[in-house]
Amino acid sequence: MAKGLWAALALALASLSPAAWAQLGDERILAAREALRTGDRATLERLSSARDPHVLDPYVRYWRLSNLLARPEPAPAAELIEFLLYEPDSLLAERLRTDWLRRMARDRDWSGFLQLYPDLREPDAELRCLQRNARLENGDMTVIAEVQDRWMDLVDANSACETVFRTLALAGHITPDQLWWRIRRQTDSRNPAAARATLSWLPVSEAPALAEFERATKSPAAYLDRLPPNFSTTRVGREVALAALTRLAREDVAAARVRFDRIEERFAAEERSYLYAVLGHQGALQGSANASAWFRAAGKIPLSAEQRAWRVRAALRTEDWRGVQAAIEALPANEQALPEWTYWLGRAQAAQGRSTEAQAQFRRVAGQPHFYGLLAAEELGETFAPPTRAGAVTADDIARAESDAGLRRALALYRLDMRTEGMREWNWALRGQDDGFLIAAARVAVRNEIYDRAINTAERTDPQANYDLRFLAPYRQLIEPQVRQQGLDLAWVYGLMRQESRFIVPARSSSGAQGLMQVMPTTGKWVANKIGLRNYQANMLSDPDTNVLLGTSYMRLILEDLDSHPVLASAGYNAGPGRARRWREDRPLEGAIYAETIPFDETRDYVKKVMTNAVIYAAMFEARPQSLKARLGTIAPRMSADR
Structure with a gap:
């Protein structure tokens, strides 16, 4: 009898898929992360001493080493080197180097810092500053000229740079x-x-x-x-x-x-x-x-760069096209070449009757899948047509993506609801990959309902292709009935939702906005009261049905309150309807100019992306060309009460 049970168990274990085997070790991974969070060193040491084939096993060892680096005891150099050799080119190797470099900086081990720093693939602002300090401490006087040459650009430098700046200033070099x-x-x-x-x-x-x-x-x-x-x-x-x-x-x-x-x-x-x-x-x-x-x-x-941009926008707001042209032509070449100023320079030239020059500007960006590319194409008589091109992906591409160690770790992290770590692993795995791999990876993400990674991965590919991945429309059975009930435009709702959450149900912003439509708890309460939703609680925002109900209801309410204009309503959804009203002018204003001159950087970018998304979704949903200019329309003058 016992032999029969053991044989059955062995047969069952042998039939487990690799994914099922991986899940058997999930408890150890979660326990190790909790031990790191609570500072339970003994448990972390015990869990890291074990070895199993779990795809996230390196994380347990990394967490232990990271914890050791945070302690006052000497850094375990031999163990750190062993890990870096065992996990070459991995995200965890990069993170461990970063942790070790910060520890070296605290210990003022500048020679060791300079030996390890070149192996870092993507140093952040703090480490770049610490590297300058290490060089200066080791007698590298070229740092002086480097800082002097870039002084005007280093106003917002990381606070770690202050040591170098102070040293140079007190020595008279600044x-x-x-x-x-x-x-x-x-x-x-x-x-x-x-x-x-x-x-x-x-x-x-x-x-x-x-x-x-x-x-x-x-x-x-x-x-x-x-x-x-x-x-x-x-x-x-x-x-x-x-x-x-x-x-x-x-x-x-x-x-x-x-x-x-x-x-x-x-x-x-x-x-x-x-x-x-x-x-x-x-x-x-x-x-x-x-x-x-x-x-x-x-x-x-x-x-400053910001002042130069607002010099253009100040002229644009008053439709002083000669001033717009002068301000753009005064920009440095790298700024002048940006899509926004290429487009607006073309508009300024066209307004002054210089159509040949204007069309040359429009052709530089026309057709690119962004706000200015769509607008420039329309100036050349081309509305946005339904996209048809899909990127080529082969069985070999799919196999490469599915077997990639970084993507496998990312999927395991997402499965364990370690989304931040999963996103880091996913992005690291995409570095230097070709379009075939990227398209395959995006499809893997879709299959696992990690829609934000699917979209972001597809956006790294040919900008004229893969719209089916870059503009996903999941949860349509949930969303479309709500949209129809509210009398809203489905393409606009999807355009806004894509910008808000990238279709991640548990998405939560630093300010507390939650869910597919990133509804704030206070906004949810206000909307629930308006629509008669009883017994509202903030935790209801985590339910997709309730989140979409409240989000689409809020869209309808602010749309009705803001001249039924989607540009104003998009701005209002992001920054509040009161601000959207105050940002109007005393005269009718072209919608594109309103969007360009929104004073909040986040909201300005948000409105342009939401409206562009809406055009692309409409072309895909309706299978016919769409006009961004028509959607942007004209913004009515503000009322005296809004001044």
């Missing part, structure tokens, strides 16, 4: 003029506190009191209203006043202009030009009709 320029840029940012460190690198005789700088930047209007008459006799006094004006302009550009008018003649010409550039930038963001004039008053003062 001049006070360069430091003040950095302080200005940092003050004109979302994190003005970053300027404190740079202030401390100024020579004592040329630095303001930190308390005074804090008053100027935290309460700029009050500070400016109490400026002493002799504030402008020193550079320090003028720079602190500029900092206050800059911070006030970010809050209220009109109030900043009033105060600047009182003291403008007290500043040097370069200082006035700098402040006019700030006013132009903030004026454009706040919808001031004076923005272009302020940019012109700035003269030839160097502008």
Whole structure:
């Protein structure tokens, strides 16, 4: 009897697929991750000492080594090297090198750092900064010229770079003029506190009191209203006043202009030009009709990339096509070649009767599957036709993808709901792969219902092909009835959902938005009350049916509230309907110009992508050409109550 049971068990085990064998070890993987999370070193040591053929076994060993590197004891160099040799070119090898390099930086082992750093495939901003510091500590003086050459581009550098910057500044390799320029840029940012460190690198005789700088930047209007008459006799006094004006302009550009008018003649010409550039930038963001004039008053003062872009948008908002052309042609070549400025330069040329030049610009981007490519094609008389091309994929391609170690690890991680780790593994596995492998990998992702990886993988292939993968339409039996009930456009809903969640049911944003339609709990509660959904609880957002019901209901409500215009409603879904209303103009405005001049970077990008997605989905659903310009339409003037 016993022999029969053992024989049956052996037969059952022998018949298990590799996937089933892998799942037998899942508990060990999950237990190891929990031990890492809770700091249970003994359990982690015990689990890592075992070996089994589970595809995620290297993770258990990596977690143990990562934990050891975080401890104060000396790093286990021999074990680290062994792992790197055993897992060459893997994501975990890259992550372990990163952990080890950070440990070397903490230990100030700069020679070891420089030996290991070249093996890193994709160093992040922090490690690039630490590498400069390691070189400087080892006497490599070429770092000085490298930092000086890129000083204007390093304003937003990782905080790990501050050690190098401080060392060079205190040694006199960075001049006070360069430091003040950095302080200005940092003050004109979302994190003005970053300027404190740079202030401390100024020579004592040329630095303001930190308390005074804090008053100027935290309460700029009050500070400016109490400026002493002799504030402008020193550079320090003028720079602190500029900092206050800059911070006030970010809050209220009109109030900043009033105060600047009182003291403008007290500043040097370069200082006035700098402040006019700030006013132009903030004026454009706040919808001031004076923005272009302020940019012109700035003269030839160097502008940041963001200021250069908003100089174009300020002219575009008022449909000053000559100004649009001048602002685009003043951009550096790499920025001028971007699709947005290629398209808008063509529009500016066309508006001035220079059709031959305009068509040449449009042809540069026409047909590319993005907002400007579709618009440029329409300027040439071509609406977006239903895509027909599918990329070629062979049985060998499928076999390569299915057997790829990185993709197999990614699938196992997704199965265990370790989505962040799974996404990292998936993306790492795609590096340097050909289109055949990528298409096959995208199909593997679809088969496993990992739709975001399918879309992102397909987007790495020929941009004119694989629309069936790049614009998936899953859950249609769930979504379409809700869309029809709400009276919405199915293509628009899919276009928005693709941008919101990439069709990942458990998607959750850092702000708390959840599900297929990324509904915020407070929004869900408001919508539930509006539509009479009883007993609403925030955890209901994890249910796809409820999530789609609330999301499509919200789309309908804001569409009805915003002139039934999908551009406004898309902006409202992302940033709130109140903002979408305020961003209108006092006159009718072309929908494309409205979208281009949305002041929030995220929302501007979002609206353009949602509307482009909607056109492509409509072409696929309806099997006929579609017009993006028609969908963008014209935005009606704002009401007086919205000002």
